[in-house]
Each structure stands twice: as structure tokens, then as C-alpha cells.
Amino acid sequence: MSEKRKRRPKILMIEDNIFLRKLYRDKLTRAGFDFIEATNGIEGLNKAFSENPDLVILDLILPRKNGFDVLDEIRKNKKTKNIPVIILSNLGQEMDIKEGLARGAQEYLVKTDIRLSDAVEKVKKWLKK
């Protein structure tokens, strides 16, 4: 076959909880994605700039730099400004959701409300666009 093999889409997850990272790493890898991860805001931002992810899953309450600030910097940088960002957070108040979307997240998911399989569907949806 002459058709080039498609590159597997790469997901960057910025999340400080080791178990949630493992859960998403395993699930998304099984679903055919490349998965890279960062455990704090600074590391996350560095990877967003250096690793060319196709999509970012972003927690908000993060060590070193909070998720809102990470999102701002992702949107400010020429290289990353168009990458879809899905916020996955414990903050579920209307105010937080409004703020997350206003700052340029494509999707705002509340950890306690979203099922893993639905979260993966959201990832697929934004990668199709």
C-alpha cells in the first residue's frame, strides 16, 4: 500500500493524580492514541510547547501553575493556540465552567460527573474536527 500510515493522534494529559493519569493512559492507549503526561502546570506547559500534542486534557488544581494559567499560555502561544483543550476538573461550579470556556477551552468536564467512556468520546469528537 502506498498510502502513508496515519500518525496516531497524541494526547497530553496534565493531571497531578497518578491514578487518574494511569486510568486515562491505559484507556486512551487502548483506543489507539499516543499518550504523554505531565504532573504539574509548568511541566505540562513545557510539553505542550515541545511535544506537539493534538489535544490537551487539563486539570485545574495543579501544582506549580494552575490550569487556568496553563490554558492562557497555551492560547497565547502561536504554536499551541489552536490545540483543542478539554478541562477535566473537580471544580463544578457554573462560575468555573464559564471561566474555563471563556478562556478558550473546547470542553469542560467535571470529574465526578463524567464517565470515562464519555470523556474518551469527547476526545475523539475534538480530534475529528
Next chain:
Amino acid sequence: MDRKQTKRKKAKFSDVISIVAHQLKTPISVLYGYLEVLASEELGKLNKKQKEYLLDARKNVEVISNIVKDLLDVSKIEEGKYKLNPQQVNLVKICEEVIASFASWARASNCEIVFKKPSVDVKAYVDPSKIRYVIENLISNAITYKSLGPARVEIGITKKGNNILFSCKDNGIGISKTDAAKIFSKFYRSEEAVILNPSGTGLGLYISKAIVELSGGKIWFRRNRDKGTTFYFTVPATHYVRKKKAKTKNIDDRG
């Protein structure tokens, strides 16, 4: 203890509740996610008993999760930070969905739920998920606190002027005169309630009252002449403006 001290103690208590509940959120999401993957069998087939245990575990995680949500709501209510997101909502549809979700539990409890469904849609100006909480709470209380033998719960919705009146009539164990005054208080549980449902938190009616009142309505109950209780609440049919707020300019909270 003077008043100031009491107040400080109270504030600390609600802080503790809020902190503990927040700390529980992430481990709950983790547990739920792991159980979801295992139950989906994408990591390997399960035998019947393994599957049953996993589903039981998941149900219990849901129980914890709901308690945590209630506790967080209580601490928000106490801080005056409980926010509703009202919109035009079809209450008939919400009632039907809630009743459907309770159908198998009601059947297993020998309880018949009758919805006196109005022939037209009944719209209210409320927060859909919050009003659903109130309706779920009232109906699940009616099922939980039923008398021995077959039970009947009757749900009604009607438009009364600019308000919608919801009613939930049961033929259950009823509410005694002593309990009547305290039934909407936080953590309050009657002796009978504890016997029938030892694991209840005593938060459902407290939260429901806050939701209804913040929506611009009222919640109350009457002891039925024959047996059981009827709970009522009203909510506005259309946009409700508090007199205080009406004075302020167009609210724009983007700042």
C-alpha cells in the same frame, strides 16, 4: 459561650465539611473510573459473580459520591454561595424521567407510583438539575418511608396563577407533630426515619428547601386525613426577579 464564638465554631464546622468533601472527590472519580473499565470487560471477561460484585461496588461508590455532593451543597448553602442556573423547564418531562428511574425500585418495594399527568406541558423557570434533585428527594422519601404492605405515591403538577404547584402524596408512615417542625432542618432525622433507613443523612429536605426558596417558591407538607403525608412545592412559571435585584443594573459577571 457568646454569640461570636458560636458563629466561629459553626463556620469551622462547615469548612471542615467542605474540605473533606472536596478531598473525597478525586478518589471517588478514580474508583469509579477503574470500576467502569473492569465492568466493561475490555480488560477481560468476567464471570457472573465478579460482574455482580463490581456493579455492587459501583453502586456504593455512587452512594458515597451523592453524600459528598450533598455535603458540598450544604456548605455552599450555609455560605450563601449556592447558585442556581434557572431556565424554562418542562416539569412534566422531569417528573416522568424521575418516576421511570425509580420504577424498578418502586416495584421491588411494592409501591405504585401514579403520575396524574397534565394534558399539556407545564413549564417552570427553574434550574433543571436542582429541581430534579427536589423531585427525586420527595419521591424517594415517599418510597423509603412507606408503611408495611402495598404503598401508593401520587404525583401531581398544576399551574396556579404565575406558579407551578407540585404535589407528592403518599400513604406512608407519616410525620409526627414533634417532627413536623424540624423536618426541614439540616441533619434532622426522626426516630422512625432512622429505623426505616439508618443510612440516610438528613440533608435531602434541607437542600430541597434551599433549592425551592432560592428558585422563588415555597415547600411544605400536610398530614393526610387518612394516612401518610403530602409534600408540596411551588416554583415560578416564568422568570422570577427578586425585588432587591431588580434595582441593580444589567448583571454582567464577566469582569
